[in-house]
Structure formats: C-alpha cells, structure tokens
Amino acid sequence: MPSHKPHKLKLIPLGGLGEVGKNMMILEYSGDIIVIDAGLMFPSEEMPGIDVLIPSIDVLLERRHRIKGIFITHGHEDHIGALPYILSQLDVPVYATKFARELILTKLKRRGRGIKPRIYQVRAGNKVSLGHFRIEFFPVCHSIPDAMGLVISTPVGTIVHSGDFKLDHSPVIGEPTDLGRLAQLGAKGVLALLSDSTYAELSGYTPAEKEVSETLDRIMAEARGRVIITTFASLVSRVQQVLNVSARHKRRVFITGRGMIDMIDTATKAGYLKVPENVFCQAEDLSQLPHDRIVLLATGSQGEPTSALVRIANREHKQIRIVPGDTVVMSATPIPGNEALVNRTVDSLFRQGARVIYGKLAQVHVHGHGSREELKLLIRLVKPRFFVPIHGEYRHLWLHADLARSMGMPAENVFVIEDGDILEFGPNFARVAGKISAGTTYVSGLLRGDLKSPVLKERNLLARDGAVVVNAVVNKRSGELLSEIDIRTRGFVDAPQQGELLEQAKKEILIALRQDKKSPVERRILEEKVQGMLSRFFYTHTHRHPMVLVLIMVV
Amino acid sequence: MPSHKPHKLKLIPLGGLGEVGKNMMILEYSGDIIVIDAGLMFPSEEMPGIDVLIPSIDVLLERRHRIKGIFITHGHEDHIGALPYILSQLDVPVYATKFARELILTKLKRRGRGIKPRIYQVRAGNKVSLGHFRIEFFPVCHSIPDAMGLVISTPVGTIVHSGDFKLDHSPVIGEPTDLGRLAQLGAKGVLALLSDSTYAELSGYTPAEKEVSETLDRIMAEARGRVIITTFASLVSRVQQVLNVSARHKRRVFITGRGMIDMIDTATKAGYLKVPENVFCQAEDLSQLPHDRIVLLATGSQGEPTSALVRIANREHKQIRIVPGDTVVMSATPIPGNEALVNRTVDSLFRQGARVIYGKLAQVHVHGHGSREELKLLIRLVKPRFFVPIHGEYRHLWLHADLARSMGMPAENVFVIEDGDILEFGPNFARVAGKISAGTTYVSGLLRGDLKSPVLKERNLLARDGAVVVNAVVNKRSGELLSEIDIRTRGFVDAPQQGELLEQAKKEILIALRQDKKSPVERRILEEKVQGMLSRFFYTHTHRHPMVLVLIMVV
Secondary structure, three states: OOOOOOOOEEEEEEOOOOOOOOOEEEEEEOOEEEEEOOOOEOOOOOOOOOOEEEEOOHHHHHOHHHEEEEEOOOOOHHHHOOHHHHHOOOOOOEEEEHHHHHHHHHHHHHHOOOOOOOEEEEOOOOEEEEOOEEEEEEEOEOOOOOOEEEEEEEOOEEEEEOOOOEOOOOOOOOOOOOHHHHHHHHHHOEEEEEEEOOOOOOOOOOOOOOHHHHHHHHHHHHOOOOEEEEOOOOOHHHHHHHHHHHHHOOOEEEEEOHHHHHHHHHHHHOOOOOOOOOOEOOHHHOOOOOHHHEEEEEOOOOOOOOOHHHHHHOOOOOOOOOOOOOEEEEOOOOOOOOHHHHHHHHHHHHHHOOEEEOOOOOOOOOOOOOOHHHHHHHHHHHOEEEEEEEOOOHHHHHHHHHHHHHOOOOHHHEOOOOOOEEEEEOOOOEEEEEEOOOOEEEEEOOEEEEOOOHHHHHHHHHHHHOEEEEEEEEOOOOOOEOOOOEEEEEOOOOHHHHHHHHHHHHHHHHHHHHHOOOOOOOHHHHHHHHHHHHHHHHHHHHOOOOEEEEEEEEO | OOOOOOOOEEEEEEOOOOOOOOOEEEEEEOOEEEEEOOOOEOOOOOOOOOOEEEEOOHHHHHOHHHEEEEEOOOOOHHHHOOHHHHHOOOOOOEEEEHHHHHHHHHHHHHHOOOOOOOEEEEOOOOEEEEOOEEEEEEEOEOOOOOOEEEEEEEOOEEEEEOOOOEOOOOOOOOOOOOHHHHHHHHHHOEEEEEEEOOOOOOOOOOOOOOHHHHHHHHHHHHOOOOEEEEOOOOOHHHHHHHHHHHHHOOOEEEEEOHHHHHHHHHHHHOOOOOOOOOOEOOHHHOOOOOHHHEEEEEOOOOOOOOOHHHHHHOOOOOOOOOOOOOEEEEOOOOOOOOHHHHHHHHHHHHHOOOEEEOOOOOOOOOOOOOOHHHHHHHHHHHOEEEEEEEOOOHHHHHHHHHHHHHOOOOHHHEOOOOOOEEEEEOOOOEEEEEEOOOOEEEEEOOEEEEOOOHHHHHHHHHHHHOEEEEEEEEOOOOOOEOOOOEEEEEOOOOHHHHHHHHHHHHHHHHHHHHHOOOOOOOHHHHHHHHHHHHHHHHHHHHOOOOEEEEEEEEO
C-alpha cells in the first residue's frame, strides 16, 4: 500500500502587535487558504507620526492564488480597518454581515480608490463552502451590531472561532450569542475552540448592556439642565438606549460629530436603530428648548482632538458652550493609551462648569467582551479537544489558557501561541510546527514601511534630544574654509543656553578642520571626524545626545 | 482714627502640571513666606527627552529674603524631588521628619554638589515658629513612613494641611492619622482645611495596609516555587510585610535592585524596618536553597527599563532567570503613564514561564490615599470654615469640593483653585484675588528650560515627521550652483520609497535655484524659497510635514 501523508490544517495568527490573532488570522489546508478579519491597530506612544498599523501581508501576497476569501467577524476598525490597504494589493472576495459590509463600503469609498471590491453579505446561519473549508456564521453579542463567530468545518475537524463576544441574554439590538448551536456543535465534537481573551482578567459576568439604561434614566431624571452624552459611534445599542431614555424623559436629542451622524444614518437605514418618533432635533431648536428637554449626543469618548466633545470642552464648538447645570456622561471607557486625552477632556468640562459622570463614578458603560465565567461557559458548551486563546495580549492568553486547564483540559491540549506561530492540526493532534515572520506595516501619510525600519528609531532619537546641523564649505585642494560655519539646532537647547554653547562648538569645529587640512580633502572622513567630536562635545556640556548632522561641501 | 488695613494671608499653589499644590505651595503673610513641599513631576508622553519637571521658582527667587523655610510633608519624589535644584539657587532652611530628611540627604549627595543644606529634623507634635507663622507637624498615614500633615497658625486663623493621607487605624509602621488632634483643632476653630484629593473618585474606605499580608500569606503558602515580589522601594510597610510573611513561611529573602537595597538599608538604620532574624540571604544562597524557601524582593514595579524585575523579565539579570514554578507578585499599581511598560513586563514574565499576580487578579496592593468616606470624616472632624481641595487633577478637586458641599458646606466657602491662583484669607473671608504665572521648568540632562519653550514643540514635530536637510553651495555673484545638491533625511521616509522621492526633490530644487539666479544672491531669501517649495513638494508626495532645513552656502 502506498504511504499517503495526510494534509494538515494550519492556523497562523498575523498582525504583529501583541493582540494575538485579533487583526488577522489565516487557516490553510492543502493549498486552500481562508483569512479571518483584516483589521488595523492604532499606534502606541513610541510611534510618533504613525497614523495606523496594519498586518504585513507578504505572506498573503506570496500565496495570493490560494486565498479563497476574507471572513469578517464584525465591523470594528481592528477587524476591518486594513481592508482598504489589503484589497488594493489583493483581489479576493470578502464575506461580512450587513452592518460590517456597510462600514467596509463606506471605508472603501474614502480610502479605496481603484478597488473593485467583492463583498458578499452573509447572515447568521449562512454557510459558505470554499475549497476544503465550509464556514458558518453564528451570532454573538458584542459592542457593535451583527457580530459573528465562525464554525469552520475542515477535513481534519471543526474549528469554532468565537469572534469578539459576550453572553448578553437580553441584548438591546440583535440576537444573543447562539448557545444552542454551540452546544449542538459540542455534542458532535469540536477539534479546536479559538476564544476571545480580552477580559480574561475579569472575574464573574460582564453586565448586560441594558443595565446602562438604568443609570441613564436616573441621570436624565436628576439633571436640571442639558445632558451631554458621548460614546463609541459604532456602539449602536448604546445610541439606541440614549434615544429611548431621552424619549421617555421627553428630551430631544441633537447629534454632533461627523462619525456619530454617519453611523446613526447607516444604522437607521440598515434597520438596526429604531428611532423614537420626533426624538431628534436640529441646531436651531437648541436655543428654543428648555435645557431640561435637551440631550446632546456627541463624538469624543476617547478625547479625540477634533471630536465634538473636545471642541465643546475647549470652547471651540460652533453651536454648543458648556453652561452651569450641564451634565456630561462619558458612556465609554478609555481605550488603553487614550487615558491622558480623556482625563484632559473631563478636566476641561469640569472647568467649564459641567458635572461630568464617568466610569469611576457610575455604571455609565459596560464593555463588550465576556468575563471569566462567560469564557468558562463557552468552553464547557463547545467541549473542544484543543483550546487556543486568541484576541489578547500575552497575559490575557495565559490567564485564559490557565482557566481552561483549571476546568480539566489537559495542559498539552492548550496552546498559547503568538503572531506568526504555525499551529498545525491533524484529526488527533495539534502542535506548534514553526513560525513565520508576522510583521507590522506602518502607515504614515502616504508612506508605508516596516515597523522595525530605521525611520521610527530615528524619530524617537530626534524626539528625545533634537538635532544639530552643521554646514561649512571647504576648498577641495587646500582644505581652506571658504564659508562661515553654520550651526542650527532644532529641539535641542533653548535660546538662553544656546548662544555660548554654539559659539564654543564653532571654535571646536575650527580646530578640527584646521588639524585635518590636507589635500585632496576627503569629505566623508572630515564629516565623520567633526560629527564624532561634536557628539562628545555636546554630551559633555549638556548630558544629551542630539542627532548631529555634519555637511561639509567641498568645492 | 487712622484707617489700618489688616494684612491678609495668601495661599498660592505652584507646580504647574495640574496636580494642584502637590509639588509646592506657598503661604504668605505680611512679608513672611513659608513653602510647603518641593517636589518634582515625571514627564508625560508628549515630553520626549525630558528627565523630570520641577516648579519654576522665579516667584521664590524674587522674594528670597522673605522665605522663612520649606516644610516637607513626606519623602516621596513628588514632594522632595525638586530640592536639589531649588537649594542650589535658594539658601533656606528645610524642615522634615527623620525619614524624609534621610532621603533628602541621599538625594543631595548625588545631585546637590556645592549645596550646604540646613535640614532640620522634626517629629510629630513639634512646633516651629517662624515670623508670623507657627507650624505644627501631626502624623498621617500614607505609603511612606513618617508622613505628616501641618497645622499652621497664622494671625488670621488656623490652616490645616492634610498632606497625603489615608485613615489606616492599624498601620504596619508608625502612628495612625491623629484624629484626636484634628478633632481638638476642629473644636477650637479652623479657618481652612487643605485636603488631599487624589482618590476623591473612590467611594468607601481605602483598605488597611495590613490586608496585603493576607494575600501574601496565601500566595506564599500556595507557591511551590520561588515568589518574586516587586513594590515601591519607599513603601517600607509593604517591605516589612514581605519580610514578616516570608519569615512565617520559612522563606529567605534576597533583595535585588539598587533602589530597594538602599531604601531597606536606610529604613533599617533609621529604625522603621524591623528585620526578622536571619531572613535575608545572599546571591550564593540562591542555588543552595530549595525554591519554595526563596523570596526575591525586586525593584521594577513600574516597569522601569533598568530595574531588577525588568532585567529578570528580559533574561538580562545577572543572577536570576525565571523558571516554571516561579510566582511573580506585582505589589503596586502602575502610576498613570506607566501602564504600557508594566504590561510589557508582566507579559514577558508570563512568557518566561512565571505565574504573575497583579492588582486585577488579587489584592496584592492597597493605595496610600483616603477614599471618599475618609475625606468626609476629615472634613467633619476639622470643621473648617473654608475648604480647599488640593493634590489632584481638576476633576479630583471638583469631586472633593462637591463632596464638601454635599456635607453642607456653603458653596461660597469651597474653593477649587489651580496652580498660580492667589487665595486670600482674612479672619472672616476668603477670595481668589488674582493669579501669578506658575510655570514648570524642565530638566533634560544638564539643560533647563521653560516647559512652554520652543524646544519641546520642535521635538514633537521632529518626532512626528522627521527632518530633511538640504545643502548646496552657490556663487555669490552669479548665483551659479558650485556643488551637488545634498539631501539627507532622518526619521522621514524609508529606503524603498526614498530614492525616487529625493531625486525628484533635487530636480525641483535645481529649477528653483535657476529661476532665482540673480546677483547679488540673497541667502536667506533663497533658503526660504527652497524651503517653502520643498515643504509643499513633500506634503504632496507623502502627506507628511517633515521639518525642512535648507542651508545654502554663498561663496
């Protein structure tokens, strides 16, 4: 009998910034590839001047003819935001639910010139067969409408991908996470569960979205003036609650901020948002209505500098000024990294005379990911043979893996993998079988580059100590100085200390040039010598290391 | 009868970075000035290359002969860290408790060359009379030994300054906050209470420091391997608990990290730390002792890059490598701004195989400031006529003021002031009577400057988009180009995209120079023209705004 080596299923998370598999993941079996999600990441503070980060897709470009499709779990930026960049290089079909599809199309209209996208709309229960894969979408609750998990049937077994999820049994919009379907799958046998680890640190259950209504209710009842609410525009269920509670309190709602206006428009047209009759009002109504009849719904929950709420806080908003009696509700948590911006906004609003209510003071927000008891329930229902925590930084994955082990899963069946790791599955085994380079591409204006390229290192050096540029002209043959020595600094030293320091530096350069007068003049050698000397000189006098650029023109 | 205008008491918080009055405050009456605290602040992420920030003391230098003394409430950096910079310009006596004094002296040894400090040691109950002021120290609980509040008797009334405080009725080290003395003062009449607002957001009571012992006890009992603990070195009561619990579990403690070694040395010599017999061990013991007999106490609770814990996490520590079975305890919270560094450290430790226990997972830390019920109790005991929240960002002050009003204080007797505001007191009134400029000085190596100077703005511009330097030599009379055009970039564009972009830029420069060939050549005009053209050119091609520096040498 000829030996026949069966194919293996390969799972590779990509993305590169630590939130494993959140932005992109690939599944490969015998020449067929499917991609799950195509998201972007926002830069951290060590990445000045970077607009966004996207997964490097060299690995996809090399295999472009084998990619069957991109499957989108939901419409958040960290799951769809890379599509304009990717689809411009890779013409593959995209499968997404209605709301995600709308958001993708809007995004492509703005940034996808020349792309002719094929975006197929799917809904809960739909099954898509592509090559060796059959992909079924099942509804999960998350902080955006129409979020999905995936059931992926493959020749070696079934993979369940949770998407981003929580178990809200009374969601404000859409269906609860389909526990019945998951139990059914569990009974039939699941090879591996890939599950959202974002809140693996939090014990208990994440509160239901509806609980926010109670807080909003109380706030609107107590506020004698206007109530100004900000939240994530894509958190449509929160917007729905704001509209409902406002209507109940006979307050009319004015929307401010482009993102919020657009999202409400999209969500209403697509049928997710049910707008109570006559709840919206226009700018001209604001001066007519008594303040206790007004709600303002604004962008700016992350303290974004050009958002409506920040413009209000800074007295730069065209229509709205804070007056005493205003209550501001921050119905969102700051995304890590945004805390300082959000705090500054809150401080400014208080300073203007508002009362501000935020997460530390009242339950004005609940988050969109499951806590530990929900994570356990999912594992218990799906009963996977192998468990792979995804969507989290390493500590979240570790804690989620530990949770699975604490429920009795054998340690060797639990895999904490990182971006680029190749996790290989057969019908009866799983193992880490190598690693590919899973890099990150930065987007900086029209520029693109590898996150590890020198540009970012240089930016950080420039940021830390500034730059000194030295310029002089020297005679090619005699080495004689033909010009003044021109020294300019940027971001290095303040005017009061600068004069004497630069005068002294010039003297040192003169000495260095004189010592080196020989013919013919070797430009690079001279430049390097002056540069080394100046770096030492500046360090001695300032204990700083400015970037020193010496340009000696030889004529 | 001649009209006699009585003197007023003036209170002015200084410091400038939003944590009002935390770092420095002055009190002035009829030509006498006392200063309370002299702390530094750490830079935020928008301040690259800045080591520390200190209050600008022009206002003190102008009044140097009227300053009677500097009163230190406790030895944290944000209350003493500016002393080396200030005492080098201002020879005034400093009054501090024993532990704070020790820390100040250590600090001055390192950074105070040439200073002959006069630092007088005081203790709880001591009273210092200087000019019109009499200052009494009273003990408060905080996260460092020997913390004090101040009772300041003035001709217009008594001011109570809480210092940084919590109400721990069973402190691990030192005395509980002296509620009796405060009640006594309250009965006699207090003009104004200045009170710590740091945790005005938190309801209830801050847990007692001793509660951490219970968690540590459980962790040490359960850990089958080594327990590695990090905390703030100055949190001596935590160190004490680690030593006690270790001794109870027959574990020996190895100290790693300079700051921790020094602090334990200081605290032991000064009598604050009681070291159980034979609890410490040396590096050479580590390989001999079974792992469940070892505790490592390390610096690095804030993820500081050169700290012991971070070196351990990065496999760079000389004596210690993480092995499976190790448990790491982060017995501290990240100071705002340090979250990313701390998370990275935790992730690395998990990756190395350790189990890491941090604040989100167990009560391994309690903080050092009072929560809302404690703040209320202080107000109730002291019964001040006027209330001034201090030590907090604006929202904390606002919430603390709101708390005071909610207890029945008349709104007009509650003052939310900011750095630079002059709060004026008479025996029967208080009012904001103007504002002085309360700036912040940055320290960057040996350089000093105003935080609002151009240097920081330039650093941020450089960081965002990098720099382009252009150099050429032109004949003075003919305008003819005598050299090649030299273009260099730093932090702007990566190699693959750079070549063509710079070639094209050179062509544009050539055209610009040719158009402008006239005699005599006006260097500045030519440079400005080329710079403007290049800025537009680069923006068109990259959508970025690099700093363009054009140097045209005219010979």
